[in-house]
């Protein structure tokens with residue numbers, strides 16, 4: 001049985017939560033001071049600890065590391081005061097699994113607890129199963145993509161819900177498929193739900209199926225996609241497009257694993273792994289009231305944020321080789337083409353708003369235009385890319401971010417990756433400085449999602 | 465944005481083709497009655513996010529399409545299957561359709577989806 005400890009000086013709240021958790025089958029204990037809590041955590045074996053910040057004998061956050069180091073390495077969820085983003089941020093930085101605001105705790109404790117316990121189980125399982133990842137044509141070996149592949153491997157060994165974010169063309173669908181192929185659901189269906197393409201009138205019956213005569217045009221009973229995904233993976237693509245009332249129905253499916261087809265009286269059961277993706281900012285949508293917060297919680301049990309191509313230019317060469325090989329077979333040619341002198345540097349200098357998809361299209365266009373010529377010159381690339389390169393050369397300085405003063409013309413040239421990492425780190429430091437260390441502000445200034453910013457800060461070890 | 469339709473050589477497919485044609489008009493639609501003809505035409509012209517509708521009347525055609533699954537990698541595929549049994553549906557999902565239905569269904573769903581897809585990426 002999972003063991004829970006609540007450390008809070010509000011005795012009434014402790015009693016209420018303890019009773020509630022016990023009713024749900026958790027072995028629950030409470031402590032009213034930090035020292036009492038720490039004592040219990042050291043001598044017993046807890047899975048999850050809820051820790052209040054304002055305690056009579058100190059600041060809960062100061063004790064966070066100590067709680068985490070107790071023998072069971074528990075997941076710690078911080079209980080913060082209402083509307084205290086700094087406290088929440090500090091909690092995460094200090095290795096808390098999550099945080100919950102005090103007025104919400106009664107309603108949300110179950111959800112937080114479930115996610116933390118699920119994560120803990122997955123973590124244990126992932127530690128036991130070394131995975132030989134099938135990469136499924138995911139090309140690239142730079143640090144950014146390798147980090148995402150690590151996450152992919154971790155996600156694959158479990159059946160935790162995974163949310164994949166990233167700009168258009170960064171490979172969200174490719175990753176979703178790779179999760180499926182590497183998971184124990186692989187033998188069953190990978191079912192795509194394209195939330196952006198389904199008209200609102202069709203979405204519920206497509207997802208949940210319907211009985212005969214449920215609506216005009218329902219001449220036959222039909223299974224929905226949720227049923228077809230039973231035992232496999234349901235991929236909710238463009239999930240931000242899901243209408244609010246369908247979000248509600250879908251949340252229920254996630255909670256209960258059962259649902260009612262349109263017009264049916266009987267519930268149907270379906271057990272699937274959920275992967276979702278979007279390039280929209282769901283947190284913003286929650287704020288705007290167009291996406292349900294509770295659904296977002298469920299989707300994001302595990303998140304992977306795919307980097308845009310301009311942040312992983314070290315992979316461009318490998319991608320080019322991969323695509324050229326593909327085109328040379330597609331165009332039925334006997335020999336692959338060589339690359340002209342500035343070809344790669346032109347690609348590296350471009351911003352790639354359409355990411356890998358745009359790269360593949362640009363290369364294919366160049367390939368087709370080069371026709372029988374054995375060499376691909378930059379000249380064959382789409383105009384917008386060539387113009388970018390030309391402007392850059394005229395200005396005589398790197399196009400983006402790269403800081404001018406960090407390259408001394410007489411010093412030995414660093415590798416591209418070293419240089420890029422250096423600039424990125426410098427940028428992050430500046431952003432943190434200007435944002436006075438506030439992650440939300442920094443992520444707004446940098447136009448990065450918070451998750452992405454955290455990933456980068458973690459990568460450069462800038463999180464104390 | 466072009467819509468490509470494979471509707472085979474049987475009667476139901478031909479009827480369906482006429483209906484799609486009526487909905488989209490001849491400029492927007494390119495249709496095929498033969499898989500290899502479609503493949504050689506699509507190989508060099510298909511672009512990401514293009515819409516491809518496959519109206520599959522026999523299991524043999526489905527098998528043939530599965531062999532060239534890669535062709536439909538980055539397009540928006542609408543798949544109409546001949547049968548509703550689990551095995552056929554499982555094979556259908558290997559093509560990763562964005563909308564899946566059956567030849568004996570009401571086709572209004574397909575039209576609705578095509579319309580919405582065209583709206584999302586009008587060019």
Ligand SMILES: Nc1ncnc2c1ncn2[C@@H]1O[C@H](COP(=O)(O)OP(=O)(O)OP(=O)(O)O)[C@@H](O)[C@H]1O
Nearest residue numbers: 137138139167168169170171172173174356357538
């Ligand atoms: N790492 C990669 N290696 C090789 N090809 C890739 C990689 N990532 C993506 N691609 C290719 O780029 C194209 C776009 O990928 P995908 O459809 O997964 O992007 P997406 O993030 O889902 O985009 P959108 O938001 O527009 O739907 C596909 O053709 C895919 O095969």
Ligand SMILES: [Mg+2]
Nearest residue numbers: 172173237277
């Ligand atoms: Mg996609």
